[in-house]
Amino acid sequence: MLTENQVTSNAKIAIVTGGSRGIGRSTVESLARRGVDTIFTYHSHVADAEAVVAAVKDAGAEALALQLDAGNIASFDAFVESVKDALARLGAEHFDFLVNNAGNNHRNMPFETTTEEELDSIYSVHFKGVFFLTQKLLPLIKDWGRIVNVSTARTRISGPRGAAYASMKGALEVLSRHMASELAPRRIAVNVVAPGAVATDFSGGIVRDNPAMNKMVAEATALGRAGVPDDIGPMIASLLSEENRWVNAQRIEVAGGVVI
DSSP states (O other): OOOGGGSOOSOOEEEETTOSSHHHHHHHHHHHHTTOEEEEEESSOHHHHHHHHHHHHHTTOOEEEEEOOTTOGGGHHHHHHHHHHHHHHTTOSOEEEEEEOOOOOOOOOOGGGOOHHHHHHHHIIIIIHHHHHHHHHGGGEEEEEEEEEEOOGGGTSOOTTOHHHHHHHHHHHHHHHHHHHHTGGGTOEEEEEEEOOBOSSGGGGHHHHOHHHHHHHHHTBTTSSOBOHHHHHHHHHHHTSGGGTTOOSOEEEESSSBTO
16 A cells, blocks of 8 residues: 555546536536546536536546446446546546546435335435445555545435435445545545535426525525535535545535525
């Protein structure tokens, strides 16, 4: 294992899942402004991915887009090989940071009517996928690297129609603490970032496109509005910086003070 003083001074490389839109895109572009190159994933929106690559290039960094269904665990071995190829294109064999951000557009589902298929879909992307993708990428992440798992403020705030989604994110938060413990011999820090309601196309754009929902969120938030992607992405980028190198095993809510 490398000592802290032996960590390479070359350009840092991040992997960000779900990096073509919303919080993921903001994270990739924020990292680029800090000089970090990124391999990011997209599910199906090729044009969005191409736009992120162009924006990162304009910022003076490099980004490579790889297609991934974050809930299809059987595809992860092939994805890891694609990551190795992408790293080679960036002149590297290993990467520094992993941001597990990918999510599926779940509907707000009442507990009493949620089906097994719906629950499995959320589980596969938000917990099982994170578990096994991180596991498979571990040989490629550097010692003294960092992992950020994206959760939600809804693990703290209960409410209607959130049982399935919030429960999977709650499991992810527990997993993150155990990851921080088990990866400690390699000095890999693992933290959780928990956004509040953010105006993106997630869940059908319910916060961004529904004025009544946006107003309700704003009224429940101390800072008086719903979040936007650029409230979250720069924070994740800063958490991965050297200034925050001693933060580990923490859940950090980035929600403007919602329901406090």
